[in-house]
Amino acid sequence: MALYGAPIWAGRLTRRAKALLRRPQRYVAQRMVRAYRTTSHAATCLLAGTPAWELDAGVLAERYWARVEARRRGEPTDAEEAERLARAAAERLKQRWRDALEDSHYGTRTIGAILPVMDEWLGRRKGALTFRVTQVVSGHGCFGHYLHKIQREPGPQCHECGAMDDTAQHTLEECNRWAVERAALRAATGVIDLSLHSIIAAMLGSERNWEAVASFCEEVMSQKEKAERERETSADAIPLRRRRQGQRQRVHLTASSFPQILSTAPLESLSNFRLNYSPCARRSGPLVCFGFGQLADMHIGPGVSNRSPVDVEPSPEFP
Template identity: 55%
Template sequence: MALYGAPIWAGRLNSKTRALLRRPQRVIAQRIIRGYKTIGHAAACALAGTIPWELDARLLAERYNQRTELRIADERLAPRELEARLDAEKKRARDRWKSQLEDEPYGTYTVAVLLTSFDSWLDRKSGTLTYRQVQVMTGHGCFGHYLYTIRREPSPVCHHCGYEDDTAYHTMVECLTWAPERWELEMALNVDDLSLHNIVAKIIVSERSWAAFHNFCEKVMRKKEEAERAREARADAHPLQQRRRGVRRRQFVNALIPQ
């Protein structure tokens, strides 16, 4: 629906209309990857493997123009020639996407990693992202740094080891609390450095490695989430840490009270 009539309007896109296209696609991509709403358009689409709609519209316009030229010239392509042309168009679209990602100001933590194995990431035959895997791959999740950024913590400190900045990288590589889980993942992936670059390079070529990374994320992030809920439930919790009640949740509770 979003790309209806794309050959007509693809060449007239500007910054305002691109933003209109990106807004709903960002929401869809976030749901595909089961990620937080704060994940940017570039990172969400790259993780989901969905090409930005403005680039897809440009590709559709090019195909339409080529078919029009062939029709005017009364030419028909052989199936092999048509397949080769489609492959070339797909490669050009990916190259444009890569160039666009390199200039994106948001989601650089995730985008930089995926760009090193971009084609392999998009062409992988297995591996479905989970909610907790996406937290680790984006840094948007139960990390002190992120919670401090969205004003859910008074500081970015790590509550598990006391380090001053609890990021996804700190959880993956540095925090001593997760040493047993980290050792299991290192053995499964056969790596000495659990940087996200090394992890992605391993999991896209092996279902076993993907499962090992999945298990690590589930174990570690589940424990971090349980610790966060325990902090929220404390009587002396900081005001920023106290569990909030959303508008819809309050409306639901009120609806249960007899009038």
């Protein structure tokens, strides 16, 4: 749907129109690879294997007008010629995408690691990106450097080993806290150089290597996330580090808590509820959202209010 009518508008895209076109594609790609919302459009689309829509639209327009010109000259295109033109268009699209990635100013670490093996990355048939693998590959995740950049940590230091800059590469290659996990990764993959490019190449080398890298990321990042949650909920946590509740006045509860709320809430207040029920496949159970409307300060049940949301335990891959 996004490329509907591309031959008409592809050549008229302004800078603002391109930004509007990239916004939904970035969101969809982030959902596909389970990336943080701050991950750049270029890096996210490369991880997802989807070229920028404005580039795709340009190639579609070229193919369309070439067919129109062939019909005007009375030159019918047979199946073999159409297939050849389709392959040529795919190669043009890939080359333009590669050129755009080389000129990108954001997500350069991720792009620089995948670009040399771009064909293998796009052509792979196995190997899914989990939430924690994407954190390590993109650099956007539970790392001191990233948390400091988005103003959730006072500094970029590593809480595990005390290093001055806790980046994804530091976690992958240097941090002493993960020496055992790193040794297991080297033994499983045979890779000594743990630069991101070497890791990506190893992952593409075999399904066994991909699983070994995924296992390392899951084990290390789950422990980092647990430690970060403990720092957030600590009694002496600084305001910068505490978990933000957001502006919407809502309580997020599992469906099992619904009977308790109904039994403890005043009956006259239930008419003011806005109830949204949505079964979430990646959560431990269905999620029920209660909007309080005018009952902004109302206390519902013991220990539950719109001021203190109850968290639903996330799945390992999608928080």
